[in-house]
Amino acid sequence: GNSVTQMEGPVTLSEEAFLTINCTYTATGYPSLFWYVQYPGEGLQLLLKATKADDKGSNKGFEATYRKETTSFHLEKGSVQVSDSAVYFCALGPGGGADGLTFGKGTHLIIQP
Amino acid sequence: ETGVTQTPRHLVMGMTNKKSLKCEQHLGHNAMYWYKQSAKKPLELMFVYNFKEQTENNSVPSRFSPECPNSSHLFLHLHTLQPEDSALYLCASSQEIARARSTDTQYFGPGTRLTVL
Numbered sequence: 522g523n524s525v526t527q528m529e530g531p532v533t534l535s536e537e538a539f540l541t542i543n544c545t546y547t548a549t550g551y552p553s554l555f556w557y558v559q560y561p562g563e564g565l566q567l568l569l570k571a572t573k574a575d576d577k578g579s580n581k582g583f584e585a586t587y588r589k590e591t592t593s594f595h596l597e598k599g600s601v602q603v604s605d606s607a608v609y610f611c612a613l614g615p616g617g618g619a620d621g622l623t624f625g626k627g628t629h630l631i632i633q634p
Numbered sequence: 635e636t637g638v639t640q641t642p643r644h645l646v647m648g649m650t651n652k653k654s655l656k657c658e659q660h661l662g663h664n665a666m667y668w669y670k671q672s673a674k675k676p677l678e679l680m681f682v683y684n685f686k687e688q689t690e691n692n693s694v695p696s697r698f699s700p701e702c703p704n705s706s707h708l709f710l711h712l713h714t715l716q717p718e719d720s721a722l723y724l725c726a727s728s729q730e731i732a733r734a735r736s737t738d739t740q741y742f743g744p745g746t747r748l749t750v751l
Contacts, residue, residue: 525676553738564638564724565677565742610677614738620690620731621667621679622740 523548527611527625534601535633542596542628544585544611553614554578554587554594555622560607568596568609606632637661638743640725646749647715655710655746657725664730666708667740668700671722683708684731715750722747 527544534540546554553572557565569578574589585596594611609630613623638659647653659666668680682690683702697719699711708725726740 555739557742562744564640564744565726567739567741570739615731619679620665620682620684621669621692622677623679624677626674626676 523552523613523616523619523623525611525613525623525625527609528628529626531629531631533631533633536603537600538632540596540598540601540605540630542609542611542630544594544596544625546592546594546611546613548592548613548616550616551589552616554585555612555614556583556585556594556596557610557612557624558607559610559627565610601630601632603632603634606630637741638725638727640723640743640746642746643744644747644749646751647712648751649715649717651715652711652713654712655723655725655748657708657710657743659706659708659725659727659741659743661727661741663727663741664705665728666702666705667726667728668708668710669724669726671724671745673721677724681710682731689731712748715748717750720748720750 525546555570556568558568559565569580571578571587577586583598608627610627611625641656665684670678680694681700686702701709722745724745725743728740
């Protein structure tokens with residue numbers, strides 16, 4: 522079946538630091554890949570998405586590239602802000618017999634001023 | 635009106651109570667989902683509805699009973715829960731069950747924080 526592995530953290534960085542959150546996956550076929558973000562006390566918000574190999578999703582300064590050869594979808598941002606503090610989830614789109622998303626455990630990101 | 639709303643936002647119930655969680659989407663979508671988010675575990679898909687028909691039940695105990703009266707509303711009826719059922723319950727919707735990658739993005743509500751005593 523489908524599965525997602527991501528670093529759990531917490532990951533603590535200083536403001537303006539470079540961010541990478543690793544995500545690797547196993548999947549049947551080639552589903553879409555997603556990053557969702559969850560701020561304290563809230564539900565999940567879609568951050569970015571890529572639908573096929575070599576696609577790059579981007580939003581709010583975050584980027585991730587769909588790498589079929591390494592089965593990865595690492596999240597990056599060049600200069601993080603305190604407001605980026607949240608939990609980030611990597612997810613696989615429906616496939617392999619499942620209609621829902623398959624999520625990683627989430628990475629808690631803490632940005633210090 | 636925001637895209638996906640859930641009520642109540644917080645719920646405390648005893649093991650013998652019966653309660654219901656409500657989800658409403660204002661996005662014109664046809665597919666709706668219930669997920670469970672427990673501490674230190676990945677989000678778990680519970681139920682999926684497409685055009686009001688249940689398409690997936692991920693081995694969820696019968697003390698959880700979903701209902702989808704129309705494409706805009708989704709309920710989760712709860713009875714005789716256990717303390718380990720305490721979690722954040724998230725509702726989501728998408729345009730339809732994914733047949734194309736242009737329609738597989740799911741949009742989430744804020745969740746209901748459930749505590750079972």
